[in-house]
Amino acid sequence: MENKVPENFADRLINAIDEKHNPSVVGLDPRIEHIPEHLKSKHCRDDREAVADAFIAFNKAIIDAVYDIVPAVKPQLAFYEQYGHCGIRAFEETISYARSKGLIVIADAKRNDIGSTAEAYSAAYLGEVRNSSGSMIRSFDVDALTLNAYLGWDGVKPFVQACKEYNKGIFILAKTSNPSSGDLQDKKIDDKTVYEEMSHLIGQWGDGSEGKRGYRSIGAVVGATFPEQAKQIRNILPNSIFLVPGYGAQGAIAADIVACFNPDGYGAIINSSRGIIFAYMDDQNKNSRQFDTTARSAAIRMKEDISRALAFFSL
Amino acid sequence: MENKVPENFADRLINAIDEKHNPSVVGLDPRIEHIPEHLKSKHCRDDREAVADAFIAFNKAIIDAVYDIVPAVKPQLAFYEQYGHCGIRAFEETISYARSKGLIVIADAKRNDIGSTAEAYSAAYLGEVRNSSGSMIRSFDVDALTLNAYLGWDGVKPFVQACKEYNKGIFILAKTSNPSSGDLQDKKIDDKTVYEEMSHLIGQWGDGSEGKRGYRSIGAVVGATFPEQAKQIRNILPNSIFLVPGYGAQGAIAADIVACFNPDGYGAIINSSRGIIFAYMDDQNKNSRQFDTTARSAAIRMKEDISRALAFFSL
Numbered sequence: 001m002e003n004k005v006p007e008n009f010a011d012r013l014i015n016a017i018d019e020k021h022n023p024s025v026v027g028l029d030p031r032i033e034h035i036p037e038h039l040k041s042k043h044c045r046d047d048r049e050a051v052a053d054a055f056i057a058f059n060k061a062i063i064d065a066v067y068d069i070v071p072a073v074k075p076q077l078a079f080y081e082q083y084g085h086c087g088i089r090a091f092e093e094t095i096s097y098a099r100s101k102g103l104i105v106i107a108d109a110k111r112n113d114i115g116s117t118a119e120a121y122s123a124a125y126l127g128e129v130r131n132s133s134g135s136m137i138r139s140f141d142v143d144a145l146t147l148n149a150y151l152g153w154d155g156v157k158p159f160v161q162a163c164k165e166y167n168k169g170i171f172i173l174a175k176t177s178n179p180s181s182g183d184l185q186d187k188k189i190d191d192k193t194v195y196e197e198m199s200h201l202i203g204q205w206g207d208g209s210e211g212k213r214g215y216r217s218i219g220a221v222v223g224a225t226f227p228e229q230a231k232q233i234r235n236i237l238p239n240s241i242f243l244v245p246g247y248g249a250q251g252a253i254a255a256d257i258v259a260c261f262n263p264d265g266y267g268a269i270i271n272s273s274r275g276i277i278f279a280y281m282d283d284q285n286k287n288s289r290q291f292d293t294t295a296r297s298a299a300i301r302m303k304e305d306i307s308r309a310l311a312f313f314s315l
Numbered sequence: 316m317e318n319k320v321p322e323n324f325a326d327r328l329i330n331a332i333d334e335k336h337n338p339s340v341v342g343l344d345p346r347i348e349h350i351p352e353h354l355k356s357k358h359c360r361d362d363r364e365a366v367a368d369a370f371i372a373f374n375k376a377i378i379d380a381v382y383d384i385v386p387a388v389k390p391q392l393a394f395y396e397q398y399g400h401c402g403i404r405a406f407e408e409t410i411s412y413a414r415s416k417g418l419i420v421i422a423d424a425k426r427n428d429i430g431s432t433a434e435a436y437s438a439a440y441l442g443e444v445r446n447s448s449g450s451m452i453r454s455f456d457v458d459a460l461t462l463n464a465y466l467g468w469d470g471v472k473p474f475v476q477a478c479k480e481y482n483k484g485i486f487i488l489a490k491t492s493n494p495s496s497g498d499l500q501d502k503k504i505d506d507k508t509v510y511e512e513m514s515h516l517i518g519q520w521g522d523g524s525e526g527k528r529g530y531r532s533i534g535a536v537v538g539a540t541f542p543e544q545a546k547q548i549r550n551i552l553p554n555s556i557f558l559v560p561g562y563g564a565q566g567a568i569a570a571d572i573v574a575c576f577n578p579d580g581y582g583a584i585i586n587s588s589r590g591i592i593f594a595y596m597d598d599q600n601k602n603s604r605q606f607d608t609t610a611r612s613a614a615i616r617m618k619e620d621i622s623r624a625l626a627f628f629s630l
Contacts, residue, residue, distance in 0.1 A: 029432075032445050040447050048454065050447040078428055078435035082444045084454050085403035092399055112425050112463050113393055114493035114560075117344075120393035129397045130347050132355050132365040139363065139399050148427050150465045151491050152498030176466050178429035183467030187512060189502045194509065197502060245429075 008211030009144060009169030010241060014266055015213075016071035016104055022303045023266075025106065025243075026066050026295075027273025028075040028094060030055045034278045036288035048086035055080070055090040058291075060097050062277050065292040066299045072104035072143075074243075074271050095142055106243065107142040110173065115154040121145075126162035126170075144169035146221055146243065149198065156205055160218060163209060169217040169241075174199045174233055177223025177246030195229060199236040206240060215266065216240050222260055224252035224270065231259040234267070242268040248275025248302070254309035265310060272302055323526030324459060324484030325556055329581055330528075331386035331419055337618045338581075340421065340558075341381050341610075342588025343390040343409060345370045349593045351603035363401035370395070370405040373606075375412050377592050380607040381614045387419035387458075389558075389586050410457055421558065422457040425488065430469040436460075441477035441485075459484035461536055461558065464513065471520055475533060478524060484532040484556075489514045489548055492538025492561030510544060514551040521555060530581065531555050537575055539567035539585065546574040549582070557583040563590025563617070569624035580625060587617055 007015075017023045032040075032051050039057045040050070063073065080091035098105050111121045123129045125145045128136040149156050149172045159170045175185055175195040185195040192200070199220060206218030216239050222230050224246035233242070242260045246252040247270050260268035275282075279298035280291040287294070322330075332338045347355075347366050354372045355365070378388065395406035413420050426436045438444045440460045443451040464471050464487045474485045490500055490510040500510040507515070514535060521533030531554050537545050539561035548557070557575045561567040562585050575583035590597075594613035595606040602609070 032447055033449070035447075047446065048452075054447055076428075076432055076435075078426075078432045078439070082435050082439040082454055084407055084439075085400045088400035088403045110427050110463075111393075112427070113391075114491060114565075115495075117391055117393045120391075120397050124393070124397040124399075129363075131362070132347055132350075132369055134348070137363075139397055148425075148463050148465050150463050150488060150499060151493055152495030152500070154493050154495040173465060176429060178466055178469050180430075180467030180469040183516060184465060184509070184513065185467070187504045187509075189504055189509070194499070194502075194504070198499065201498060250429075 007167055009163065009167055009217040010209070010215040011211035011213050012143070012167070013071065013104055013169065013241065013269070014215060017266070017269070020069060020071045021307070022070055023269050024070055024299070024302050024306055025072045025074050025269050025271040026062065026070050026276050026299060027108070027271050028059050028062065028073050028277065029079045029273040030058055030277070031079065034281060036291050038289060048083040051083050052086040052090040055087070056093045059090070059094040061292045062295055063098050063101055063103065065296040066276070067101040067103055069296070069299050069303060070103070072106055072269065073098050074106040074108050076273065077107060077109040092140065095140060104144070105142045106144040106146070106171070107140065108146045110146050110148045112148040112151055112155055114151060115157065118155045119158040122158040122162045126159065126168040127166055144171060146171045146173070148173050149201065153205065160205055160209070163217045167217070169219060171219040171221045171243040172198070172202050174202060174220040175222050175226055175229045177225045177250055177252070181223065181226070196232060196236060199233045202240065203237050210239060214239060219243060221245065224257045224260070225250060227256045227259045234259060234262070238262065240267070244268050244270045248272040254305040255313070257306065258309050258313040261310060270306060276302065322482055324478065324482055324532040325524070325530040326526035326528050327458070327482070328386065328419055328484065328556065328584070329530060332581070332584070335384060335386045336622070337385055338584050339385055339614070339617050339621055340387045340389050340584050340586040341377065341385050341591050341614060342423070342586050343374050343377065343388050343592065344394045344588040345373055345592070346394065349596060351606050353604060363398040366398050367401040367405040370402070371408045374405070374409040376607045377610055378413050378416055378418065380611040381591070382416040382418055384611070384614050384618060385418070387421055387584065388413050389421040389423050391588065392422060392424040407455065410455060419459070420457045421459040421461070421486070422455065423461045425461050425463045427463040427466055427470055429466060430472065433470045434473040437473040437477045441474065441483040442481055459486060461486045461488070463488050464516065468520065475520055475524070478532045482532075484534060486534040486536045486558040487513070487517050489517060489535040490537050490541055490544045492540045492565055492567070496538065496541075511547060511551060514548045517555065518552050525554060529554060534558060536560065539572045539575070540565060542571045542574040549574060549577070553577065555582070559583050559585045563587040569620040570628070572621065573624055573628040576625060585621060591617065
């Protein structure tokens with residue numbers, strides 16, 4: 001396979017974080033109602049293809065505006081899937097453009113299923129799929145994928161195998177950032193909560209996935225909105241990278257995410273979606289023509305906020 | 316909305332079961348390596364579009380062979396998603412063809428996310444999405460969707476609302492059919508297992524979704540491979556419809572699924588995928604030209620097996 005990536009995912013991610021001096025991620029979650037009009041006006045068709053074209057134009061401009069600042073982008077599948085095969089085309093063009101700019105792409109899909117079906121998802125996102133002639137090809141070919149492990153090990157195994165074989169990464173939901181995450185995740189199994197139990201499972205499943213930098217390609221999703229719980233999970237999973245949603249629009253601030261990091265300053269990547277890509281809407285002038293430069297400023301501000309918080313709390 | 320379905324999903328499903336005298340579902344999970352050669356040969360391109368075209372030809376033939384026998388079909392998203400936007404086009408054409416034949420379509424996607432993102436998934440599958448001109452359109456527009464509720468109520472709420480507004484259905488994972496499902500689901504929260512806890516949540520969330528036939532449009536996924544656990548969940552959720560995977564290729568037999576039903580003979584739909592659509596491969600002659608008639612025979616056999624088991628155990 002000529003396009004096999006030569007390096008453990010965790011090493012690639014940490015090297016990219018070092019290069020940009022920035023552990024933050026821009027979430028590419030386009031919403032048609034917030035896409036500036038001038039990106040839509042070129043397309044007069046009123047259908048799903050028109051939305052897909054607007055998404056592609058928007059995402060490319062955002063990527064152009066932030067690719068030298070952030071190490072990675074995280075497109076959320078739901079926003080593309082809304083528009084069926086047209087939306088998935090926009091997702092594919094977005095991935096491809098982001099990778100051409102040297103960005104690591106984390107697909108936020110929270111996929112999950114039984115073993116034989118999980119194999120199909122794993123092949124789609126991380127590995128290779130069979131063509132009609134029997135040969136194997138890459139389909140989405142992202143760098144990493146988020147997973148929901150309610151189904152247990154056999155639903156996770158195909159992804160862990162793909163991480164090894166293709167040097168990809170996964171982030172498994174431990175404690176999510178949403179207000180109701182406690183409905184199940186905070187319930188107690190003996191002396192542990194469900195999210196702690198899940199974190200221990202993630203630890204078992206990720207054993208041996210360490211790269212040269214000491215971190216694992218099998219990571220966890222840990223919401224920034226729950227810093228106390230993040231601290232507990234940090235203790236359970238010292239060598240795992242946390243993908244941390246909840247910063248910005250969901251209410252978490254830089255001080256909240258410090259618990260997600262290790263004393264070495266690594267171990268977490270912080271995502272912001274709406275707070276970056278639709279920053280122009282929070283701006284006093286709401287100048288949609290400058291949505292990209294406003295996004296760039298927001299991404300720089302986020303980088304500086306995180307950097308300051310990490311420096312302050314590591315004193 | 317002109318194409319709003321006029322009836323509660325549970326009523327529609329139970330009426331369809333009555334009409335076909337059959338509570339079974341055919342899983343449309345195409346795998347290119349098992350699609351008969353004569354369906355592929357028309358397409359000489361070696362790319363994802365060729366696979367998509369073969370899937371569409373295959374699914375249409377399967378639907379033609381079983382639509383008068385079964386009330387519903389269940390396409391598994393993973394098998395389509397493997398082929399990117401081309402695969403999703405095949406998924407869309409499959410849905411549309413199945414509905415044109417009067418079949419209920421259950422998309423097995425196990426989607427899950429935080430509230431604002433769950434809204435996007437809900438709009439994609441059950442509701443309406445916004446177009447670039449601001450008007451609302453249907454995108455996938457299936458009858459029901461499977462969900463994973465690890466994230467709790469706010470991730471489920473948009474789907475419950477769509478069930479009400481558009482007369483759609485959801486099936487939430489309780490106890491799944493795979494060997495490792497116990498890794499998390501069998502762990503004990505106080506005196507209840509995680510799958511019982513989840514079943515109680517499904518009960519709370521589905522309250523008020525009953526149709527005229529007494530069943531709810533908010534159902535549960537309960538694996539046929541765990542009949543004892545199914546009995547427990549039946550007690551927790553007396554008015555919920557169970558979507559039951561695991562029959563056939565995964566090893567469960569008709570006697571195993573009896574526990575999923577209520578004494579009234581309703582309350583469950585049983586899925587078989589490989590055992591029906593690729594029945595020709597288990598056949599002595601392995602005649603791939605007759606894959607459709609072999610699938611039809613397998614679907615009839617499954618109907619009869621279930622009917623006999625239900626009659627025998629209700630004696």
